[in-house]
Amino acid sequence: MKSFQELVDFLAIDLQEHYLPQDNEAILTQALKNLFTNSSEMAQGGVFLALAGTQKHGIEFLDQALEKGAVCVITDKMPAEPVALQIPLLMIDDLAQRLAGLADWFYQRPSQKIKVIGITGTNGKTSTAHYIAQIFSQSYSVAILGTLGNGVFGALLPSANTTLEVVSLNRKLYEFVQLGVDYVVMEVSSHAIALGRIQNIRFEALALTQVTRDHLDFHETEEAYRETKARLFLEFPAKFRVLNLSDELGKSLMETLVQSVGEKVFGYALNDDLCNQARMNLHPELDASFTCVTFQELTLLPSGMEGEISISNLGEDNPSSTQISQMPFLSNLMGSFNAENLLCAVTVALGCGLDFPAIEDGIKLLSPVSGRMEKVNEHPLILIDYAHTPDALDSALNAVKQHFSTEDMKLWLVFGCGGDRDAGKRPLMGKVAEQLSDQIVITDDNPRNEDPEQIADQIRQGMSSSADVEIIHDRAQAIEYAIRHAEPQDVVLIAGKGHENYQEIQGQRYFMSDAVLTDLTLRDLEKETNT
Structure with a gap:
């Protein structure tokens, strides 16, 4: 919770150039409980951020925001008709550009207080996100933000978008922090990257599933779509990145990232040949270990799949040496594409430090996501x-x-x-x-x-x-x-x-x-x- 004075200081504005209903000291100490860009979500004590939408400008919904208890309005467009407001109205021309920073600050930089795992891809990101949540939930408190809903794992509420807009996202992350959640697994859509919904988010891990043709109505070309997906891994901070070496974008990103000293990169693939190719491209002075996860054995059965997962590590002290570990697994998941999703989830778990027994137990308990095979x-x-x-x-x-x-x-x-x-x-x-x-x-x-x-x-x-x-x-x-x-x-x-x-x-x-x-x-x- 912030005060109006703190908001003014953060925005670095001169109040004489904005609308105040009266010169009253009480305004400066007014408590601001939440930020909202959608007037229908407004709650008592909230700040209404009125911005341009796809069809209308938020300022057209000012009355609704006031009725629901808004105590401050920030906008980049004044109302068409003069309004006698009883609350402050701040006019910020570049509000849209400052929105991510404002939300991050207001909610006390929540993504730095909770471990956020971002998953993107055309196919597999929803299933992979839920597999990660299922594996982690055996040892940690986990929340999900994605296609099938938002909330603490096991109690999701429907979501209009795969990825929330930036204010709602920070508000939700703050709620998770207050609830003591350890990990948040978040699906990151190409729209979210392009529209700035994840600006200022700090990630524990970023993972790529499979990128194929999709959303050309928005991105217009496959190249633009792929470039948008790539931005997640090239522009956003994360402790480590997990890439699908069977995917063309994953291969391309691997070649770029492994040449950067200090980048911690994990790869996964259905066969070891792709892991070997990635190793050949390692920077000779790479100071972070490279780990590749693949199948030593994989058998598809009418009841699911079983086999052995192979984890190979290039040591930091001697990159030419490889340490290999095996992990047997049994799962009721169906399809080689789900085997790939499983590898992604396992790789993220390894990067986050889960031990083999915890991962093995988690795999046994995996259940398919609703509407996915x-x-x-x-x-x-x-x-x-x-x-x-x-x-x-x-x-x-x-x-x-x-x-x-x-x-x-x-x-x-x-x-x-x-x-x-x-x-x-x-x-x-x-x-x-x-x-x-x-x-x-x-x-x-x-x-x-x-x-x-x-x-x-x-x-x-x-x-x-x-x-x-x-x-x-x-x-x-x-x-x-x-x-x-x-x-x-x-x-x-x-x-x-x-x-x-x-x-x-x-x-x-x-x-x-x-x-x-x-x-x-x-x-x-x-x-x-x-x-």
């Missing part, structure tokens, strides 16, 4: 997955084949593509679907403001004319069709929406859950069987 029925086997990019869909379909493929099994795929987003990925996903599945049902994802028929046509363009495809726009009917036509030995993969419980059509969100729709169909089938 989530098994919801046995016969036929029905899986729900969030895959909504070509690479993610490829990984999900291959995971099914790796774990469950039999001679008489057919792989059913129900999927679509979102409207008002990267249209270029639609035929690419259609091509993947035809190559890796036996029966395809194209349906609506979140059509938003686009014509669903057009989206389906663009998906269909990536397939041959002979592809066995049904187009059923109603997602409930599409899921029901696949389940009713699948044989007990078949697998039905419902892809694209995963954990989401809504469908967005023409600016409106309607309740819709793949898990619920699947359950309703299965209940109907059970009733029919019993009558």
Whole structure:
């Protein structure tokens, strides 16, 4: 909590150039409890930071902020109409640029008082974040900020964005500090990096999963998207960085970072060849050890995966020598992409100093994240997955084949593509679907403001004319069709929406859950069987 006087001193402003309701000493000692950029979140004793939004300026919501108890307003735009305020109004032209520093200062630099682990990537960051939280929660108090919600692990509240805007982020980190949380695992989206949502955050660790095509509606090109992801590792402070050596961006960053004396870098990969390549690029005077984590053995089973993880360290005193340790593991996770996510989580845990027994115990207890290769029925086997990019869909379909493929099994795929987003990925996903599945049902994802028929046509363009495809726009009917036509030995993969419980059509969100729709169909089938 800060006083109004402390705020004035931090902003280094002359109060005579700003609006004060009266010349009263009480104003200077006024307690300021929180900062808010969203008037609907305002609470008594808060400061309203009125800035430009995507559609309107925050100053247009001044009345709502006042009604909810704002005791101070800071803005870069005066109200259109004169307002007789009973609270101070400070006009700061460069408020948007100063926002991150203000939030960091106001909340007593929370990211320096708690260990923040940042995870980024196109695919895998949500699962990896939750695997890290699950492993760490055996020994520490852990919180999560990400796609599936924010809060202490096990009690998450829904979040509108993968990464909170900078004021809300610092406020939430401060709350975690007050609760005694040891680690915060935070998903860092490309939007968050580009829009300055994580400015001034100090990280304990930064980790990269897998970067593929996504968000071109925002970044415009794949190159710009990748450059934005790279900024997290090149511009933000962290005690160590964890890179996926199987990913092109990960390789590129490794080559850059290992040439910097003092950088502590960890790599992980599904095979040791990539670790050996990274070692060859080490700076001859590297004064921080390089650790690479890979699989000595990996076996994919219908029940999950098992094997042995290999950890190789280059010693600080003698970089030419390598110390190798092995860690056996058993997990119920599915797919080689999840094996990669598991390696990332293990590597972060090693970097943070967790010992082998704690990590081994944590791996045994790992459970899949909601909507990520989530098994919801046995016969036929029905899986729900969030895959909504070509690479993610490829990984999900291959995971099914790796774990469950039999001679008489057919792989059913129900999927679509979102409207008002990267249209270029639609035929690419259609091509993947035809190559890796036996029966395809194209349906609506979140059509938003686009014509669903057009989206389906663009998906269909990536397939041959002979592809066995049904187009059923109603997602409930599409899921029901696949389940009713699948044989007990078949697998039905419902892809694209995963954990989401809504469908967005023409600016409106309607309740819709793949898990619920699947359950309703299965209940109907059970009733029919019993009558």
